[in-house]
Amino acid sequence: MKETVMKNEAKEEIARWGNTVKQDPYYPAYHIAPPVGLLNDPNGFIHWNGTYHLFYQWMPFHTGHGAKFWAHLTSGNLVDWEFHGPALAPDRWYDRSGCYSGSAVEQDGELVLFYTGNVKNAEGERESYQCKVRSPDGVTFEKLGVSIELPEGFTPHFRDPKVWKAGGSWHMVIGAQTEDKEGCVVLYDSPDLESWQYRGILASGLGYMWECPDFFHMEGDVLLFSPQGLEEQGADYRNMYQSGYIIGDFDTGFRTEDFRELDHGFEFYAPQTMEDDFGRRIMIGWMGMPDGGEEYFPTHDFHWIHQMTLPRELIQKGDLLVQKPLVEMEELRTRKVAGGSQEKWKGKIPASSEILLQNIEGDVDIELFRYITLRCNNGKAVLTRPAMDGSGEEWRARTLESPLTEIRAFVDHSSLEIFINGGETVFSSRIFPEKEENSGIINGDLSLTVWELRRQT
Ligand code: FRU
Structure with missing residues (x-):
């Protein structure tokens, strides 16, 4: 009862x-x-x-x-x-x-x-x-x-x-x-x-x-x-x-x-x-x-x-x-919104998307939504975002397990999961950028693909 x-x-x-x-x-x-x-x-x-x-x-x-x-x-x-x-x-x-x-x-x-x-x-x-x-x-x-x-x-x-x-x-x-x-x-x-x-x-x-x-x-x-x-x-x-x-x-x-x-x-x-x-x-x-x-x-x-x-x-x-x-995650891809190789890429990242960076040579610098950055430099990855309590910036970092070749990131409105080198190193974080903000900046010698991902049914 x-x-x-x-x-x-x-x-x-x-x-x-x-x-x-x-x-x-x-x-x-x-x-x-x-x-x-x-x-x-x-x-x-x-x-x-x-x-x-x-x-x-x-x-x-x-x-x-x-x-x-x-x-x-x-x-x-x-x-x-x-x-x-x-x-x-x-x-x-x-x-x-x-x-x-x-x-x-x-x-x-x-x-x-x-x-x-x-x-x-x-x-x-x-x-x-x-x-x-x-x-x-x-x-x-x-x-x-x-x-x-x-x-x-x-x-x-x-x-x-x-x-x-x-x-x-x-x-x-x-x-x-x-x-x-x-x-x-x-x-x-x-x-x-x-x-x-x-x-x-x-x-x-x-x-x-x-x-x-x-x-x-x-x-x-x-x-x-x-x-x-x-x-x-x-x-x-x-x-x-x-x-x-x-x-x-x-x-x-x-x-x-x-x-x-x-x-x-x-x-x-x-x-x-x-x-x-x-x-x-x-x-x-x-x-x-x-x-x-x-x-x-x-x-x-x-x-x-x-x-x-x-x-x-x-x-x-x-x-x-x-x-x-999981391989099943590829079922979420709807349309490719960006692709190619450019040393400096600047474009729009949908609020629900997957970013795949492959064939990486050297360092990579990513800034998403004027909110969060990932810098991979000399075998180390550093993630920064504004502190939740408004007291400046906070960071997390990790030495990579092997030379950087691939970064795969899943963006979903207020979250970001980053899988480096096939998931050897992973960063999961909530993100709260300004609403409607969709700018992405990616610098590095690499090939890039961005897909918009669908809603789960
Ligand atoms: C971990 C935890 C568990 C507990 C549950 C309660 O987050 O504290 O130890 O079972 O959450 O919601």
Whole structure:
């Protein structure tokens, strides 16, 4: 009953504000964004019965954080998404302050979700429960209650279960904080997704809390997570919180000195991966950053905030995870609006577009919308944009993995994703240039193509 009421209230918010949201010139054309309210982490990403399912952390009632819902989307091609409204509402004693992040697996033909029930009591103390949901049809979602309670030795910052199957057994990683305030990932095993055995800490160190862990096997075993509390070191760890990975070994361990950041832009956090039916390991992230200036985003006025990144295929190359835009993204191209080779190019960049620079020799300098610049110089890439709080300019930078040959950039009204050398180095950022501003300046010895991209249907 309560569940139906809450889900209806969420839908009423869409009816009330949906048109206002879509009228925002900053609203994306082909990225996933909320129909109203706030979006954060991707959840429950899975390719199930030939359909891609994605859920996300959703606050329908305002553009701040709080008692999160899970919103649900499906897609046949990872480009066009259908929104199905709320799948989970925070309506039980064990999740009343939020159905927090989690993941999806398939068991006996059914979809099974695990998420964290977040509870904050009147004293502001936190409780956390790992909860289970089943869906026989991907349309109705039945909560099955609490699967795992907080074990000894950890604070209630214990959340974001990611489940997978290997060697006939189910495994779950959970992001956690030890009682002495160290970030870590803990491991559970289950023969049947019913009873869970605590197996201990899989990796720890690096900051005071690790959120949204993920685990998968490529050439090596990859542990992906979002640590909080890392000190800025030169060009590294400049965002409020980080997201990255350690390539190691499930049996012998993961060394924190092997931690690498995934994305070097201003907004990227809490990514999640899944393996699709074609054997691709696909990652999608939240193009946002908690406590990282979101209060200054101009989209609050239109009753929405944040969006996802594009889904990306992960490929291991030595100790690096390369993030390749999916081939499906080419379906978005409608018309070519520029092409050729010119050392100095100046032209119009549509608000929804793809820019491809190939055969690059030497340095490259890009300025888009009189707002953001990318300078690739002597093997280093530097991105600058105005600081969100208006206090001058901010920058992010990265030494490239190999000599610069290609830059591919996706522009979508208020976001920019830059893939250098096939995705060896990636920068994802929100951009808020003057509305209608469409100028692009590209300098360098290269060949250029610009396509206008269509809206997702
Ligand atoms: C990461 C996170 C998760 C939590 C969720 C709540 O952005 O803080 O740890 O489950 O967001 O919305």
